[in-house]
Amino acid sequence: MTSSSLRPVRIGVQIAPQHSTYTEIRDTLTTLEELGVDVAFNWDHFYPLSGDPEGTHFEGWSMLAAWAEQTTTIEFGPLVTCNTYRNPDLLADMARTVDHISAKNGAAGRLIFGIGSGWFERDYDEYGYEFGTVGQRLDALAEAMPRIESRWSKLTPPPTRKIPVLIGGGGEKKTLRIVAKHADIWHSFADTETLERKLGILRSHCEEIGRDFDEIEISTGASVRAGVGSSDTDALDAQHALGATLFTLGISGPGLDASQVTDLLAWRDAKNAD
Template sequence: MPFDLDQPVSIGVQLAPQHADYATIRDTVFRLEDAGVDVVFNWDHFFPLSGDRDGLHFEGWTMLAAWAEQTERIQFGPLVTCNSYRNPDLLADMARTVDHISAQDGPDGSPAQGRLIFGIGSGWAHRDYDAYGYDFGTVGSRLDDLAEAMPRIRRRWEVLNPVPTRSIPVLIGGGGERKTLRIVAEHADIWHSFSDAHTLERKLGILDEWCSRVGRDASEITVSVEPGRGEGTAAYDEFHALGARLFTTQITAPDYDWDRVHRLLAWRDAVNG
């Protein structure tokens, strides 16, 4: 099965980098870490995705470098970075650098390890491409580019000096059954799905098939989900029974939904015991 049932639940919060000044975003990251969130994500877009589409917005990777410096415990990363926006070797170098910035010595004196989760996808926001001069291509061509980029990224990590502090976890988002799930089977440590529970169950079977075809142990892949905002703990339980172990919710300015964050944390603690 494409999940590890013994893995504890983790809670991620996607902090949308929009509609707030940076001081507010920075303070919200502090608050999320203090609350006990496991992972904080942003996104890799150039304009707001909700509300005023010309409102305040900040670039994702430079923000991640700042988060790496300001935080001590949480993991963090983009949900997800767009493969099309940067040369893959440059992107690998950026990720390696952020990984080192975030490294913290272990409590037992073990070597410092970074906390970056390298979330990546093929891209979809047409306005980003147009405004910044990137070729939008097609869904198929963007996925082909992602498949080509992943080996380059991993090769670059192997030859950089210094190399990353750890094997940086790769999160791949999306659910396309012919191309995306094959890329997940080949390269991902975490698969992020936007599916409902019924669809997730079917796609997990397809992911398992792809893992068999590429010679991968599917239990190595953590299943990540993003339940709808109106769904309660019964829905979380359903996803959990299917093998999901990373649960993410999004908060955005001007009204951050702290109640939902605290409900997810309480549910995590109850499930993990």
């Protein structure tokens, strides 16, 4: 990947697969692609994370396969898939298959492989996975990443491109070291002050293992509530100044309100024109 100083700003939108019909989700994805959003995300859970805990919810990877077929230009992926819900080799094969489904008109696939260690205990309890401890789940992620990468090299056919790996989470001793070793994109889930500190820690991990820090794209959350040019863009500007270039807005049903997207796209275009 290019140096962060040369990397363009991108806008992502995470469509929460909860409290909506699938028709609403599908139509929203079409709108986002038409608007020029760079990346569409869902998530990998089995129950709603907000609102009515017994509300409507859909499984993420089945949805991503449908998105691969539906879309033609937008990149997409889970933000993020839970490592311990599936055998790592199977997960690699699933991702490779979705990557191929998304390859259109002679271009490579468009999947971004977002992954994390997992945290939502209800998923584990209801589906029969062992929850364990935070440390155990992070150790499992560290063990899974080489298996996933190895499986991609063995599959026939292989992925259409080097599938970009996004790792989400900010644990300073384990997560950020896994990011340094394996990620093309780090999603921070952090405010500006926290992001600045964690970027320094990530840089140190990269130096320790001989990885070029600038190979890793920095991803973070985004919102614009009062329009471009308002004080509400200050956090975006500050995080961009720190090196963040992928900014993702989360939307959820009921309603799937994407009204902030056009302002975010205008902010993106202004930054990229500088």
